[in-house]
Amino acid sequence: MINIEHLIRDLNLIRKQSPLIHNITNYVVMNNTANALLAIGASPVMAHSVDEVEEMAVIASSLVINIGTLEAAWVEAMLIAGKTALTKSTPIVFDPVGAGATTYRSKVCKQLIEECKPSIIRGNASEIIALLDTQAQTKGVDSTNTSDSALNSAKALALQTNAVVVISGETDYITNGATVETVKNGNPMMAKVTGMGCTATAIVGAFSAVNKNLLEAAAHGMAVMGITGEIAASISKGNGSLQINFLDTLFNLDEEAIRKNIKP
Numbered sequence: 001m002i003n004i005e006h007l008i009r010d011l012n013l014i015r016k017q018s019p020l021i022h023n024i025t026n027y028v029v030m031n032n033t034a035n036a037l038l039a040i041g042a043s044p045v046m047a048h049s050v051d052e053v054e055e056m057a058v059i060a061s062s063l064v065i066n067i068g069t070l071e072a073a074w075v076e077a078m079l080i081a082g083k084t085a086l087t088k089s090t091p092i093v094f095d096p097v098g099a100g101a102t103t104y105r106s107k108v109c110k111q112l113i114e115e116c117k118p119s120i121i122r123g124n125a126s127e128i129i130a131l132l133d134t135q136a137q138t139k140g141v142d143s144t145n146t147s148d149s150a151l152n153s154a155k156a157l158a159l160q161t162n163a164v165v166v167i168s169g170e171t172d173y174i175t176n177g178a179t180v181e182t183v184k185n186g187n188p189m190m191a192k193v194t195g196m197g198c199t200a201t202a203i204v205g206a207f208s209a210v211n212k213n214l215l216e217a218a219a220h221g222m223a224v225m226g227i228t229g230e231i232a233a234s235i236s237k238g239n240g241s242l243q244i245n246f247l248d249t250l251f252n253l254d255e256e257a258i259r260k261n262i263k264p
């Protein structure tokens with residue numbers, strides 16, 4: 001069960017410390033996730049050149065690796081940044097976008113998990129299932145499975161990789177293989193804004209920068225996503241205004257809104 005006092009403490013820590021979050025992410029969502037990190041009070045940097053990722057990973061408080069629009073040079077940069085973060089015990093949050101859709105994505109996911117040992121893996125249900133079952137075929141970047149149906153895969157993946165695994169969806173599940181936290185906030189319209197999942201991964205990255213308990217950090221990130229998305233959707237007419245209202249809501253999110261809206 002999410003500890004609301006700890007969640008509020010961590011949100012205040014992000015706003016006070018403004019941790020540097022190093023993102024190697026995809027072209028589609030770079031602007032969205034940078035703005036979401038600013039809205040929550042963190043300090044984002046997008047850097048993917050092999051010539052600088054090592055230095056950036058050294059100074060960052062957490063590293064977010066997202067394979068959304070991967071290509072060879074980026075993968076090389078992800079491996080350098082990931083290994084640097086691993087050496088420094090800096091939390092790595094991994095988003096396996098489209099895992100299972102192509103052989104290349106699945107292969108790169110396997111390599112990144114083995115060599116960088118991400119601390120947290122956040123994906124939608126189809127991606128989490130595909131990381132465990134190499135035969136599972138997914139359809140692009142959107143899930144065709146419910147988050148409930150991926151829970152057993154998430155638990156097994158957590159035990160196999162020693163990472164906290166997060167499945168996003170109608171109910172979000174956060175597990176280390178033994179304990180399972182849930183977040184029931186959110187709104188189906190969120191899945192119609194591209195990169196809401198990538199944003200969830202980035203926000204989890206911000207929480208992992210201020211809380212060494214990564215099960216808590218991941219759960220806090222997903223709770224803030226769900227609460228924010230739910231409030232923003234209630235004042236939005238479609239995915240266009242939701243994208244903007246999400247940022248404004250996150251920027252203004254306070255203790256009262258969290259206490260009133262949280263659905264663990």
Ligand SMILES: Nc1ncnc2c1ncn2[C@@H]1O[C@H](COP(=O)(O)OP(=O)(O)OP(=O)(O)O)[C@@H](O)[C@H]1O
Pocket residue numbers: 097123124125141142143168169170171172185186187188189190191193194195196197198199200222225226229
């Ligand atoms: N049906 C739903 N009801 C409530 N919340 C939802 C629903 N679907 C998604 N969400 C929320 O939307 C956010 C994004 O989750 P989603 O599973 O859509 O990610 P994703 O498929 O990886 O997205 P993307 O690849 O576009 O970044 C999460 O915070 C999740 O809780």
Ligand SMILES: Cc1ncsc1CCO
Pocket residue numbers: 026028029068069097141194195197198
């Ligand atoms: C649509 C899309 N394609 C590659 S990455 C991305 C953003 C959502 O994952």
Ligand SMILES: [Mg+2]
Pocket residue numbers: 095097098123124141197198
């Ligand atoms: Mg995704």
